Amino acid sequence: MAESLGIVVDDFKDWPCQFRINKYNFTPEAVGSTGVQIHTDSGFLTILQDDEKVGGLEVLDSSASFVPVPPFPGTLLVNLGDIARVSSIITPTKQKIDSALTFITHELDHAIVMHMQVWSNGRFCSLIHRVQCKEATKRFSIATFMLAPRNRNVEAPEELVNKDHPRLYRPFIYEDYRKLRVSNKMHTGEALELLRLS
Ligand SMILES: O=C(O)CCC(=O)C(=O)O
Numbered sequence: 001m002a003e004s005l006g007i008v009v010d011d012f013k014d015w016p017c018q019f020r021i022n023k024y025n026f027t028p029e030a031v032g033s034t035g036v037q038i039h040t041d042s043g044f045l046t047i048l049q050d051d052e053k054v055g056g057l058e059v060l061d062s063s064a065s066f067v068p069v070p071p072f073p074g075t076l077l078v079n080l081g082d083i084a085r086v087s088s089i090i091t092p093t094k095q096k097i098d099s100a101l102t103f104i105t106h107e108l109d110h111a112i113v114m115h116m117q118v119w120s121n122g123r124f125c126s127l128i129h130r131v132q133c134k135e136a137t138k139r140f141s142i143a144t145f146m147l148a149p150r151n152r153n154v155e156a157p158e159e160l161v162n163k164d165h166p167r168l169y170r171p172f173i174y175e176d177y178r179k180l181r182v183s184n185k186m187h188t189g190e191a192l193e194l195l196r197l198s
């Protein structure tokens, strides 16, 4: 993604990843309710190995409707979180986005890239999603979250800031951003507005 935006210096070596296995014990009473509340992932990028048999993941499309992502064995899902929005503050051309997505799909065999919001407003954007309980059974998903730089500010690289594309967000420490999301109960990226430069 960085290469497709013309960035060659950032090696992402100090960007930690977090690995998590989600286990849902869906009871008969839970059917129809929400298993994971509506949220965006707070980090940069998530690679998800979703349950191959039990559905439930839903993503918000550009018309604000939730669209189910049915089980798709042998497939990894990749979605962008809030940090992707901050780091790539330029308005990339469709071609640039295309090449970023092609890059990801080439790197990951059998990857689906969930990117409705990228297309909808012309810049990288985090994806709003949730997990609904569809049936009384166990459901597993395995997620790797690429978060944000450790011990330094999250900020758009200089290459992406210029007269036509002024810096949109004040530099911040990722952990502070996480706390801001939690303390304000802002789970879908709204907390970024609190960090927006006027
Ligand atoms: O279990 C899933 O399908 C998605 C889980 C998720 O959105 C998350 O862990 O952030």
Ligand SMILES: [Fe+2]
Residues within 6 Å of the ligand: 039, 040, 041, 129
């Ligand atoms: Fe998520």
